[in-house]
Amino acid sequence: MTDTEYHRQVDARAQQLLRACYDRGGHRSLWSFHAALACDADPNEVMEIVERYHEPGPFNLIPGIHLLCRWEDRLPAAAADHIKRMFFDCLQQRGNTENHWLMFYAGNLLAAERWADEPIFWNGLPPAAMHAEASRWILGMIARTATIGHYEYDSTGYHNEHFTPYLALAEHARDQVVKRQAAKVVDLLLADMALEYFHGAYAGGHGREGNVNTWTQVGPGQGLNYLYFGDEEFEPERHCQTYATPAAAAAYRPPELLARLALDRDTPHVVRKTKPPRAIYRHVERAPDPVRKYTWMSRSFALGSTQTGMVEAGAGPIDLTSWDLTWRGARHQAKICCNHPYRSALRFSSFLPELPQRVGRSVGTRKPYLQVSDRLFGGSPYERMMQHEGTIIVLYRIPADDETPFVNCFLPKGSTWSEQNGWILSDQQDFYVGLRPIGPYRWEDIYEPGKDGNWIDGWLLRIHDLNAGLVLEAVEKAAAGSFDAFCQVRSEAAHFDLSGWPDAGRVSVNSSTGSRLEMAYDGPHRVDGRDLDYAGYPLFDAPGVDAPLGTGKVTLRHGADELALDFDIDPTTEPLPMRVIG
CATH class of the missing domain: 2.70.98 (Beta-galactosidase; Chain A, domain 5)
Structure with a gap:
């Protein structure tokens, strides 16, 4: 299959997911209002969402700014102002897990770029100071993921909360270094899923799965599985996952090679x-x-x-x-x-x-x-x-x-x-x-x-x-x-x-x-x-994967096709230390 044909199939599944999410009423959150806008609903419906109280923490910061970046030409100005207040009028919470920190810093970096001319950010410092702190952590997390892996590995519950912030940065960051590195790690995280994908399930050990580990298909990752791999019958109850909605509305389309890696199970x-x-x-x-x-x-x-x-x-x-x-x-x-x-x-x-x-x-x-x-x-x-x-x-x-x-x-x-x-x-x-x-x-x-x-x-x-x-x-x-x-x-x-x-x-x-x-x-x-x-x-x-530990270089091959990801990391540099739950 060519990339063009594969991308056409992903486009069709994306629209199917977004339409089903909207028709089922699953669009009423900062994460999922993408579905309403993709289905040409009234943008003013978002006011009921943004006027609610949103705790200024990772699970609201990144979906709020991501929604604004993706649909800034459609969102009412009053909605954009409500989202802005989370970055200027609130005492934010960073959380204590790896995905919390990533969502926190990704959201703050995008906000610091958007409102760079404001004198003071939520933390009492100029937006440029928040941007410097956020880019340091984000690039450090990417380097760690590309050299020795990430803590919350292969999580049926939290893989989306890593994938989606990086996707937001890849499509909307203005810092070109962050943008390029985020685009590579989006491909890397999808390849990570593809290698253990099994008919809608995420096989193998999981860093975080919890009390649903006797379920065959489970977690928000089901939405990404269906969107990018698509070898299942569509089931809205399973595949319309809130934390996967931003990916369905995004412009990103992965190389078809990654889908082949996920679906080729002919040889054990x-x-x-x-x-x-x-x-x-x-x-x-x-x-x-x-x-x-x-x-x-x-x-x-x-x-x-x-x-x-x-x-x-x-x-x-x-x-x-x-x-x-x-x-x-x-x-x-x-x-x-x-x-x-x-x-x-x-x-x-x-x-x-x-x-x-x-x-x-x-x-x-x-x-x-x-x-x-x-x-x-x-x-x-x-x-x-x-x-x-x-x-x-x-x-x-x-x-x-x-x-x-x-x-x-x-x-x-x-x-x-x-x-x-x-x-x-x-x-x-x-x-x-x-x-x-x-x-x-x-x-x-x-x-x-x-x-x-x-x-x-x-x-x-x-x-x-x-x-x-x-x-x-x-x-x-x-x-x-x-x-x-x-x-x-x-x-x-x-x-x-x-x-x-x-x-x-x-x-x-x-x-x-x-x-x-x-x-x-x-x-x-x-x-x-x-x-x-x-x-x-x-x-x-x-098979077809070459990824030496500690190098930041990953090569994926299937047939005559190849995807090379080089994160341009100095292997002598110590990874950024992180004391988070993983």
Whole structure:
């Protein structure tokens, strides 16, 4: 497909999204009023929106100024004045996460350029001073993303809040350096999504996903997926995402090469990524290691895992999804994942700047699901894992005094499960899956209703053991033959050795294809006798992708086409330090 034909398709999907958003009444916010203007509605409708109180923080600053920049010839002067007041008459809030800081600084840079002749900005300084501060942070964040990755990596909930501010800067910034760098990072973030895109889902581990990690398609990123990749039937309820509306109304159209990278799943392959170490405020003796991701993209499923780099008590990010198996199916019917529902008093104060004595209660009160013992998401400092293609080993060593001395594993109810020689096996038609819990377990029903459909509905395997773990293998039907043959190999013939667990801290297993995985809990991970070199992971690695770590240079190829992104970064320069939640 040519770029011209691809862009025509994106144009059609953009108009479809904007029209559906407007017709459904989803245009009544600073983020989504783009839909009304794109559909030639009365611009004065925006007055009801801008006259409301808007907290002068990241989630209103960037959508307000972005709306004004995109539609300045259509918005009433009174509406522009209301948006302006957020940058002159308010005490702004920067927030405490990476996406908060990016939205805050992107909004302020665009405002400082637009009203550069005003004597004093909201912070008591001239707009030029705000522009200097904002450009320093923005360019620093871009450099970090292009060399060692960004903190809130591959987030089903927050990828848009990175993509959209950069898109606003790429299209509307007057600072040419910021504009050029932002345009490159927009392509980079879309490529990041494309590499783990799976039929409308974002596969692999996620830096921030939260309590929807048993859903197949989830989050504002669904709007971007449909807009740019478009291999699904249009569903307004899923695809009309508020935080994706500015992208649908933007002029930006990506290279068609990125869509091909997302949609070419004919040959199973590995995707590897590096992301920066988590920022931790307190409670640990040493800084975490960089995050390393490994995802096996097969034709019928995707299995992804994460080396989180966090091994000390206190380090347990609240929204993390460290691993899961994803395939095509309805909500709760096409995911397997597991989690130690870590609940230490240190957990929130490791990452949040509030007083340690108060933060657990204050966060837990606002978001009680972060504390429940049935939780299937969130990081645990006691979790370790390794993966090779469609096989994964996950091990835990939970202290005896831990508040939740067990592991939760989610299985879909819509599948038929059979137990054979300790293995739990299922035929998913196009592929087979086998799960081997390590430790005594029981089947429980887990169900939680919600306003947008059930938050969760499935089987909960509770592995009640301080040394809990599991081995999982997924294999294509075409490679394994019959389901009976898979069950016989997986539950009887293939090597599986627990003799070194837990005393020596070792587990080994053969995959159905004959590869041997050997895992030491706090030691080497080996495949067929060779140590896995996590430190050697590049920024991105997949077929057609060349992105050495620390260089700021990314080359993407598919067929005869190539996209080269060079961020022109001095590799000897230390990344801008950031103490944010990621």
